[in-house]
Amino acid sequence: MTRRQFVNDPDHVVPEALEGLVLAHPGLLRLHPDPAYVTRAKPAPGKVAVVSGGGSGHEPLHTGFVGAGMLDAAVPGAVFASPTALQVAAATTAVDTGQGVLQIVKNYTGDVLNFRIAAEIATDHGTAVDQILVDDDLASERADGEGPGRRGTAAVVVVEKLCGALAEQGADLPELVRFGRALVADARSMGIALAAGAHPGDRAPAWELADDEVELGVGIHGERGIGQRAFAPAEELTAELLGRLVAALGLDRGDGVLVVVNSLGATHGLELALVHRAVHRQLAGRGIDVARSLVGPYVTSLDMAGLSITLVRADDARVALWDAPVRTPALTW
Amino acid sequence: MTRRQFVNDPDHVVPEALEGLVLAHPGLLRLHPDPAYVTRAKPAPGKVAVVSGGGSGHEPLHTGFVGAGMLDAAVPGAVFASPTALQVAAATTAVDTGQGVLQIVKNYTGDVLNFRIAAEIATDHGTAVDQILVDDDLASERADGEGPGRRGTAAVVVVEKLCGALAEQGADLPELVRFGRALVADARSMGIALAAGAHPGDRAPAWELADDEVELGVGIHGERGIGQRAFAPAEELTAELLGRLVAALGLDRGDGVLVVVNSLGATHGLELALVHRAVHRQLAGRGIDVARSLVGPYVTSLDMAGLSITLVRADDARVALWDAPVRTPALTW
Amino acid sequence: MNASDTRDWMRRFFAAFDREQQALTDLDRRSGDGDFGANLRFALGRARTALENTASATPGDVLDTVATAFLHTGGTSGPLFGMWFRQLAKATRAETIGVAELARGFADATATVQRLGGARPGDKTMVDAMVPASEALAGASGSLDEALDAAAAAARSGAEATADLLAKRGRASYVGEVARGVLDPGAVTVALLVEAARTR
């Protein structure tokens, strides 16, 4: 079956969507059109600013997380492509109020390169910048440590939430970096797809699956995963992902975790909730406590049918930061 | 291409998802398993209670809107099927704190029947009950007034939000009913689909569309719409829906509206935002002001690719109620 | 008729439904969506279990237990039969009841179904069996047995007559002429129910 989307010119999807997003949240967001980035409508002085960004197509990431308690700016690239160095540099210098800027970067070559360059440019302009590299995707980890390493996926939401809260509380840049890097080291994700997504304007999904297969370890840019496995009930697919995540983090009886059950795009809330139940019960069966969880579309891959599960080791400080108030288009409490 | 979902037993989707939802929001929601309904974790005394419900498969509706400032209880039926009269009656009597209960009912035969019966049973138990029937879907309106009339679709979110806020402010049952009925009279929606959804466990969508067609006026239960039209750029499809809505409400230069651009399931945030921009600009072109808007998946139809647009006449009182604080799984500000 | 007689009535009704379930499903398949048998089976299964676990002092207690089981059931027949039984129960809360109580109960119950469902006689629904049964009881002057015989015969002929009707309510109304000649499963079920009330 042909895939279609609500699109005008495929080349204008991102700027049109940015305009539409900010029109929906005039009290929260401000759009800077060229170079394009989004900031809070009401800048927060006297704190380290937190900036993230990356390719579009993952909405609500990152623009949906701009607001009090989370990001100060988000920098969207084209669909699945890094924002440019100057976009990131412009956002970085714009939100600096003298306390410096924390950049949260997902581990992809283009993002890493452009954020590094942006940091150098912003530093030249007198802004103190440091970075946290988010690399949580188990699927792209190689035993020999070669290659580009684990990709950055849904754990970035937890990093943005917790670092955002810590920044709001007045932490300085070195403390934020220390906290954020330890957090990333304790975070792992893995995704599974039932059907690939399609680029805006494309009539066909990026790839096809046999009727009895699912794609394991998919990324969020339409790449295929690390292999196929048999389609199976949700309990079994959940167990497949959870087993790997628990092993990778070395979780044990008595440990607590933060959980994200994330829709990759087209997977329905009923399915997500049902998988969340399975995660809860399976972790309980291993004596692992779910301290908090997020269930919904947070880091999507266009209209891919699939989901990812993220586990992050929890401790009291992290739970307190999770619970701290947040007020953004896509996350508010 | 075969459609698949994350499901265990298709018959257990709803109870499993309810459990998973409440596990994700233990501070907000409480699950009553048999008869099944969801209430606030912290009941609100001294106000009229607001209850809604209907078939499942429309998540986050209605369970995602239980919480301070919106619903006191939500009653989920099986997928696309009304909850039973006793489920509704149990929820209704459970949340009554002596001020009475307002039931918000979408206009479908089964829902209307079961909520009416529930209201009679609850009345027998000494609870004062009254109802608002939401019938916003232009597509099912017949010129001769025959048939079951306009169906209830995405305007129900606006009705639940505004009536919830008014109840929170201490309005009594007659005032709520008056307010809600006037609101419904000022609300119209229409949907458009690019691909049908599939029931949990089903391998095929409910119906197929030709590659160059879209389905106009779709409902939220997998029914086909009122006809097909040519696939076209988002601006044009938006204009098709908006033209009808503006005419139906008799909107004119200087009028203000509340807008919902609602994903019917699989439509991506980028697309919704881009359509929201089109709505904003086209209404501005007609001199109509968008007072507030909601853009996201609020009333879905499983994993249908499509969206609906809702317009509701705005006035100062309605905007103030829209802006009033709300704290639910799916809507918080 | 006391509580125990009423239980026997319900047991005969359950047995009759078990025999006819497939036929009823087929009727709903031809005129509706085919779930009538499943809806009834769910309701009656629940009623059976509930009756086994509940003591009841009056016919009304028995009928109210059955009502609750129906009100826990989906479809259109679940809530409408539920309210029919519930209304009948209200009129039969004496230890022993006779024709008068039954007649008033049937009248109230049928009126409730008509009020809630909006169907009139001739619309090809359960009402087409309920109304003649109710009228037969109201007009009965002899013994309970004679009254029930008359009611059963009236319900059955009301149900049979639905074959020739064009549906105006419910799902069967969507298919129009196609369901002409098909009995309405709801009306047939009412006939089974009233027939089951007879003890001879």
Place this chain on the structure above:
Amino acid sequence: MNASDTRDWMRRFFAAFDREQQALTDLDRRSGDGDFGANLRFALGRARTALENTASATPGDVLDTVATAFLHTGGTSGPLFGMWFRQLAKATRAETIGVAELARGFADATATVQRLGGARPGDKTMVDAMVPASEALAGASGSLDEALDAAAAAARSGAEATADLLAKRGRASYVGEVARGVLDPGAVTVALLVEAARTR
């Protein structure tokens, strides 16, 4: 070399790229994702417009305008060329510059690209043309013209040599042996750039 000479250099570079754009795209198609030509065209188009609308007092001003255009560009080549030009601009902020400034500028710029991209000579990237060009300028003893001739020849032979290399960095590294025999488009572009600096 003053600001006006530098503008001329850039104009010749734009013209050379326009001639070779299709060939460069083809090279990226065989070893990468085929967007190299489009990325460069975007950057150079922006640079051209910016130069028309900006006054510049020094060669560094001109080069910085070009740097900004590249830093507005996606892909891997955009930011890396951008930082190359940006670093070169920092060393060329005198009204007139000679071999010494250019040599230091090329050395710093090439070091920046290596630091940011992590590529070493032999990895089949733009670095394979940048390093020999930079070394030729550093070792030059004669006139600016002679130095630029030497640098251009060095860049070109560095670019030609990428054909035999196996890519270790960038997208071409994903395809491995398949890209053996294919010139690296980034390195070829560096050759065009340095060749364009010559005025004779």
